[in-house]
Every structure is written in structure tokens, then in C-alpha cells.
Amino acid sequence: MPLPFSLEQTGPTTLLVKRGFAAPPARVWRAMTDPALVLQWMGMPDHPITKAEIDLREGGAYRYEWRMPEGGIIGVSGTFRVLEQPGKIVQTELFDEDWTDGETVVTTLLEPVEAGTRASVTIEYRSEQGLHMALQSGMDEGMSSTYDQLDALLAS
Amino acid sequence: MTDPLDPLLGALADPTRRRILARLALGEATVNDLTDALPISQPAVSRHLRILTEAGLVERSARAQQRPARLVPGALKPVEDWAMSLRDTYETRFAQLDRVLAAMPDDPDADTPDTET
Numbered sequence: 072m073p074l075p076f077s078l079e080q081t082g083p084t085t086l087l088v089k090r091g092f093a094a095p096p097a098r099v100w101r102a103m104t105d106p107a108l109v110l111q112w113m114g115m116p117d118h119p120i121t122k123a124e125i126d127l128r129e130g131g132a133y134r135y136e137w138r139m140p141e142g143g144i145i146g147v148s149g150t151f152r153v154l155e156q157p158g159k160i161v162q163t164e165l166f167d168e169d170w171t172d173g174e175t176v177v178t179t180l181l182e183p184v185e186a187g188t189r190a191s192v193t194i195e196y197r198s199e200q201g202l203h204m205a206l207q208s209g210m211d212e213g214m215s216s217t218y219d220q221l222d223a224l225l226a227s
Numbered sequence: 228m229t230d231p232l233d234p235l236l237g238a239l240a241d242p243t244r245r246r247i248l249a250r251l252a253l254g255e256a257t258v259n260d261l262t263d264a265l266p267i268s269q270p271a272v273s274r275h276l277r278i279l280t281e282a283g284l285v286e287r288s289a290r291a292q293q294r295p296a297r298l299v300p301g302a303l304k305p306v307e308d309w310a311m312s313l314r315d316t317y318e319t320r321f322a323q324l325d326r327v328l329a330a331m332p333d334d335p336d337a338d339t340p341d342t343e344t
Contacts, residue, residue: 093325
């Protein structure tokens with residue numbers, strides 16, 4: 072059963088995602104930093120993950136790639152700024168198709184709680200426009216026609 | 228390989244161009260129609276329409292002198308295929324992460340993680 076999830080805007084350029092996991096922080100840390108494990112959960116149904124390269128040290132680089140339904144590849148790259156096992160990761164993030172107005176800084180905190188781990192992921196966009204672009208890429212599930220989805224995109 | 232998202236996301240990144248698309252979603256419109264509907268000049272409308280046309284989102288009809296613009300059906304398909312909301316993306320991934328965590332060995336310090344799930 073999924074644990075409580077929340078996503079909120081905590082500042083003009085900041086989003087905060089929270090989620091609980093039924094495993095201790097050390098295990099969550101491994102699942103988030105071991106490429107073989109990352110390949111098992113970072114994919115999406117229509118966008119299978121095809122590459123996870125992680126140089127797990129401060130200043131080290133990482134890159135993930137997903138295959139698009141049309142056959143192209145979309146990727147995200149960045150570097151680790153802070154690695155404090157098992158509780159804190161600060162990394163930069165930039166998608167190949169930059170729809171967030173430049174690099175974002177993602178801070179992941181893994182705190183031990185009774186049930187396991189509380190993960191708090193803070194995403195700092197470079198500008199308010201970047202945050203809005205990231206949110207505008209969202210569309211509700213269940214909308215089928217092109218123009219319905221376009222309306223949702225445009226109305227945001 | 229050229230990624231099909233490149234010109235699409237570039238064209239969609241501008242709020243004025245999104246407003247033009249919103250207007251065209253209601254039906255075709257001429258440059259004059261769009262100039263009346265938006266707080267920008269006619270040359271600016273033409274410039275944005277050219278970018279939207281080059282991105283394959285909009286086509287201009289040749290049947291009238293005003294060459295009304297309209298949306299190209301299905302042009303946003305690559306964006307729709309990729310774009311899920313941030314929330315959906317995180318929720319989907321974290322549900323998958325739950326399963327990975329449940330399948331991992333108990334010893335958090337094991338250096339040979341089980342990748343056979």
C-alpha cells in the first residue's frame with residue numbers, strides 16, 4: 072500500500088515532495104544511488120529507463136536516459152554536490168530538453184521514522200518561470216483528445 | 228537522431244504562443260483575429276505564428292487571402308506522450324521504489340545488491 076505522498080509549492084521557485092517508505096534510510100539510499108537498483112524504479116510505463124550511470128562521490132556526475140515511444144531518447148544529467156550517507160543528497164539536474172529554464176538543484180533528505188523512512192525532496196528551480204514550466208508540463212490522466220489536453224496545458 | 232520534442236517545447240515555452248494556441252483550439256483564426264484578441268502587434272502575431280508553423284503545431288490555409296491559421300491535429304502527441312504531471316511521475320516512481328525496497332536483502336550494508344527482481 073502506498074504511503075502518504077504530498078507535493079507542495081514552498082516558495083516562489085521551490086517545490087517539496089514528501090513520501091514515506093517502509094524501509095530504513097540506508098536501504099532507501101542504496102535504492103536511490105545504486106545504478107542497478109535505479110534501473111528498476113526510475114522508468115515510466117511509456118518511457119522505459121535505458122541508462123543509469125552514477126559516479127557516487129561529491130563532484131561526481133550522473134546521467135539517466137529514457138526511451139520515448141517514438142524511439143528517441145530523453146536524458147537528465149547532473150552532479151552530486153553533497154553526499155551524506157544515508158541521510159542527504161544534493162544534486163543538480165538538467166534535462167536534455169530544458170523545460171525548467173536551466174539547471175535545478177534537488178535536495179533529498181532521508182530521515183528515519185518508526186515506519187521506516189521519511190523522504191523529503193526539495194526541487195529548487197532557477198526562476199519562477201522554470202517552476203511554472205515544470206508544472207505546466209503536467210496534464211491530467213484520463214483526458215484523451217488532443218485538444219482537451221491542449222486546453223489543460225494552456226489553462227495552467 | 229533529432230528529438231521530436233525540441234521544436235515543440237521551444238514553441239510552447241512562450242506564454243504568448245500558448246495563448247495563440249488556446250485561441251486556435253477554438254477554431255481557425257486570421258492574423259487580424261489574433262491581433263484583436265491579444266495585446267500584441269500584428270507583426271508580433273505573425274512572428275509567433277511563423278514559429279508555431281515551423282514547429283509543426285499550426286498550419287496556414289491557402290484558401291483565403293488572409294490565410295487563416297489552425298492547429299495541426301495530433302501535433303502535440305510527442306509532448307503528450309512524454310508529459311505526465313510531476314505528481315504522477317513521482318507517485319509512479321515511488322510505487323515502483325516500494326517494490327524494489329521490499330525485494331532488497333535485509334542487510335542494508337550488503338555490497339552485492341540483488342538485481343534479479
